[in-house]
Amino acid sequence: MSLSIKLCHPLDNNTASAFVLELDLMLSIKEHVVGVFGDSGAGKSTLLKHIAGIVQTRGKQIVYYQDDITALLPEHSPCCYQNQHGYLFSHLTVKQNLALVLRHGNYSDTVPFTFDEVIKWCNLLPLLEQNISTLSGGEIQRIAFARSLLSGKSLILLDEPFSALDWQTREQMLRLLPWLKANYGIEFIIVSHSLRELSLVASYIVILKQGKVIKHGVSNEIITRYSQGHGQQAVTALRGKVIEHIEKYQLAKVLLDGENEQAVTVHANDMYQGNVLLSLNANKVSLSKTKPSLTSIVNLLKVTVRKIERQPSAALITLALNEQLILAEISLMSLDKLTLAIDEQVYAQFKVL
Ligand SMILES: Nc1ncnc2c1ncn2[C@@H]1O[C@H](COP(=O)(O)OP(=O)(O)OP(=O)(O)O)[C@@H](O)[C@H]1O
Numbered sequence: 001m002s003l004s005i006k007l008c009h010p011l012d013n014n015t016a017s018a019f020v021l022e023l024d025l026m027l028s029i030k031e032h033v034v035g036v037f038g039d040s041g042a043g044k045s046t047l048l049k050h051i052a053g054i055v056q057t058r059g060k061q062i063v064y065y066q067d068d069i070t071a072l073l074p075e076h077s078p079c080c081y082q083n084q085h086g087y088l089f090s091h092l093t094v095k096q097n098l099a100l101v102l103r104h105g106n107y108s109d110t111v112p113f114t115f116d117e118v119i120k121w122c123n124l125l126p127l128l129e130q131n132i133s134t135l136s137g138g139e140i141q142r143i144a145f146a147r148s149l150l151s152g153k154s155l156i157l158l159d160e161p162f163s164a165l166d167w168q169t170r171e172q173m174l175r176l177l178p179w180l181k182a183n184y185g186i187e188f189i190i191v192s193h194s195l196r197e198l199s200l201v202a203s204y205i206v207i208l209k210q211g212k213v214i215k216h217g218v219s220n221e222i223i224t225r226y227s228q229g230h231g232q233q234a235v236t237a238l239r240g241k242v243i244e245h246i247e248k249y250q251l252a253k254v255l256l257d258g259e260n261e262q263a264v265t266v267h268a269n270d271m272y273q274g275n276v277l278l279s280l281n282a283n284k285v286s287l288s289k290t291k292p293s294l295t296s297i298v299n300l301l302k303v304t305v306r307k308i309e310r311q312p313s314a315a316l317i318t319l320a321l322n323e324q325l326i327l328a329e330i331s332l333m334s335l336d337k338l339t340l341a342i343d344e345q346v347y348a349q350f351k352v353l
Pocket of ligand 1: 019039040041042044046047
């Protein structure tokens, strides 16, 4: 395991806060972008701050690969912590802020990409000469992310890093994470309040509740099961591998993980190479008992019904495709019309992702 965290915070009761964060967790951050999810006050930020060395307690041990980094000060730690506020120097320009980390960071000589590449990925060229005080919250978050990349640190801890961005830009930024991991070996742990956001980016999920880990595992299973209820939009995270680019239509084909080879068509994206995560909203999936032939819907998967949940305003159907799960949300009228049965094979269809 690439990151081992043993933590009891606080150790004693001589503190104003009654909050206790207690966990013993091994994470394979080499293999996965890890997402941390939980209600407000669950301890997500405190966990990241402990890993980064910003918060210290006697009751912890953090081992990063072979190195015990428990007592390292943040500036010496291989982990870079970034929160939603960015905390940039407001009297300096964007370029000056980024130059500072390159000049003074303890790990800056290990940055595996160029300044210009980072500026391009974060779309910062038009902002370089602007003063921080003139920028929007979303722009500050993109600059803070560029600064984290330019820190040269190998593990970047992101605490709601793109919360101020519109959904389209947020998606673009999120897609960078698995791509940077695959191409440069940068590791990420990202905290979010949104399972939909994590379904785009994290292949492993840790769920915290009141300072304890209540679930952890691969994102397909955890997100599919946990996004039912808990005030989240029902969503599926699917894992697959890009096998073909269809230049003519700017699309790509992704072979879904598992033995029974089925592929889905997605909108082409520069960040889609090799293994990818796809996010599929349950309310975008419809079901058919027979194989539709002439239809404009591009994606058609043969799946097995695993669970049927009748909710007050809709039905949530859990479907299995190989070892991956898919959620479909259909109307109660459609549920009555289809008369689905557990273990029945049906077709799940949805538009290009
Ligand atoms: N410096 C501090 N002193 C005392 N208590 C603190 C301190 N920082 C955090 N806490 C408490 O620790 C608990 C966990 O806080 P934390 O910020 O880690 O939660 P979170 O899951 O990140 O929440 P949110 O999603 O709202 O950001 C909360 O009850 C909070 O009030």
